Amino acid sequence: MADLDVPQSKSRDLDKLLLRPGNLVGPDFDPGTELRDDMREYVRILVVGAGGLGCELLKDLALSGFSNLDVIDMDRIEVTNLNRQFLFRLEDVGKPKAEVAAKRVMERVSGVKIVPHFSRIEDKEIEFYNDFSIIALGLDSIEARRYINGVACGFLEYDEDDTPRRETMKPMVDGGTEGFKGHARVIVPGVTPCFECTIWLFPPQVKFPLCTLAETPRNAAHCIEYAHLIKWPEVHGGKSFDPDEPEHMKWVYDEAIKRAELFGIPGVTYSLTQGVVKNIIPAIASTNAIISAACTLETLKIVSGCSKTLANYLTYNGGEGLHTKVTEFVRDKECLVCGPGILIELDTSITLQKFIEMLEEHPKLLLSKASVKHGKNSLYMQAPPVLEEMHRPNLSKPLYDLMGRVQKDTIHVFGTALKNEEKQSSLTKLRVVFKGADGVADMDTAIGA
Template sequence: MAVSEPSRSRDLDKLLLRPGHIIGPNFEPGPELREAIKESVKVLVVGAGGLGCELLKDLALTGFPNLDVIDMDRIEVTNLNRQFLFRLEDVGKPKAEVAAKRVMERVNGVNITPHFCRIEDKPLDFYSDFNIIVLGLDSIEARSYINGVACGFLGLTSLPGFCHSISETPRTAAHCIEYAHLIKWDEVHSGKSFDPDNPEDMQWVYSEAVKRAELFGIPGVTYSLTQGVVKNIIPAIASTNAIISAACALETLKIVSDCSKTLSNYLTYNGVEGLHTKVTEFVRDKDCLVCGPGVLIELEKSVTLKKFIDQLEDHPKLLLTRVSVSHRGKNLYMQAPPVLEEMTRSNLDLPLFDLMGGISKDIVHVNGVAAKVTRSNLV
């Protein structure tokens, strides 16, 4: 007697077709739920690197056939050790396009639409078209941007956050690096912008950070760490990507189906020490610049973008430095990378009112975060 092949959705069916004890309040098991997920749920994966490749694969195998992926990068040789969807012959090609093609080749019935561009290049309406946005990013600024965009649609979204502070008496290697980057650089190179993509500039910050670390007896300053702190890069390895992606895919399924209660409220992977979860109720901060009411700033029509940025940096509540500003997906002025700074520099002397298309009350994005800095009464 022949033994039939098990269904690819066998394990998924155990979650979606049967009742359970830790289900959400709106869970209704049955094949209709599985089909509804296939037909109605659209998921956007932001980033097609190490984590993004894993996410596309896991989400496709978890029963999400309608996926989009956005990434601005092309494949490099150094990506091949952990970004398993890419091959040597793919070097130089857009990550989003190759990743989408490879997953669709292996998982029948999945449609993945790639977007080879920067996340800021898409209008805000693009993001509102998705039910779930899953992040596979290694840039804190990019995470913050998407977090701000999602908050504008959903009211509250929580994403991983990382912070390096500057201290007169440093305690960590990151403190020494940020001191060299944000304070020492300006003291020595008055008027010259720091270029994070220039190896000479990065080497200078690294050398100064080493000197400060030695002065205070702090170990751990390396060139690689300097790059990570200055560029706000979160490092990743293959096994970590796989574990985090599996958790994200499962949480995505739980959110759209209610087949189980979601995490409350975070999971930390500590390598050989294992996983740590904790129940923490998030409380909305009424003064939060992302999900709160924002800050009202009244300007006159003639105020230039440069004067507006000066006001933001001097504002006692905002505490901003190296301000970049965008409006409705258009970069008005970007501090980095240097090519964008040069392209948007001419806007600094133009009235903000004109750059906003004559809109007298609206929202801008500041430093990659949808901070809801609002202008009104532009007269």
């Protein structure tokens, strides 16, 4: 049935969606070759993570009309990645994931440019993340998701009446998998719930009580954690345990065996030891493929408007039969991260030092050891020591001056917050308004100061 006279284009299939008008589409859909070409030319997408999801995301995006991609990952390739991270080969073991992944996709799909970043996500300037139209998350840790979410939501600005400004929204698509299950979600800061609004979706990890490990072990995992958490520091003093060091793992395994024999507990194996100590999440290729495809499809829709957008959370469960479900979660209007931010009213005379101390006592923040950033400029950094020393003179200067004597602006504070009785690193947005600066009437919403 193929018509051989029709000139062919690489975007033969995609063109059907991008060039033709439709009825079940996004509100701003403007089909045509311009849309397709603009997507290629101007849209930049960042893929965070080059693991099971990241490899799939890069391939899917490259074959969905996007030509400018970046990928960031701090990890190197391991043998256990090869059952699903299809861009890597045995001879790549030890090389940076981001670099190999970028190279492989560029080799296969001509015309696509992928810039790899072999780096921790925290080591990039915040502004780095602002260069992208969309951020696609292929991560396996809650901490990393929280960080990126904080950065992306940090770009969001609100009008006087707390209406989010559209041009400052940095959409994210987020995927996650475990075995035969997974989720894909769309986060448009200010419109749909951000990661922090629905943090309860991720229950805290269950840890064994130390007294169980020390006194009443009952199963193999208890023996392993005893060897790992109690026996290792006891025997090795200051030398910290490295889960990627095979000799360390072997030592823990041997100790766990001894303990299990002592108590008559069956089931300690080397594989279980690794699983427990490294908290290994089982992962397979198919689930990663499904979830990444859903994330990429949503990316394509957000950018082009070629169809409706997922609202806003898709769960997939393929273990018992097949279940997919869409749930529309709602925003937490008071979310510290994507909400309008905590409004803080300050005197123009307040010093940075005093301001940092204030953050510690602020009931909604309880933020200690804060680093402060105003746009691209670091005002103060707690670490590393070189940078701390460099910024130290700022501490005695008024914050008003450091922020360029503007009447109001957003700043980011990063430090350790006490949440649920646990210390966690936290990045938060503040809307600072200076009293007595030009044109500001006294505000009754003032907190702090």
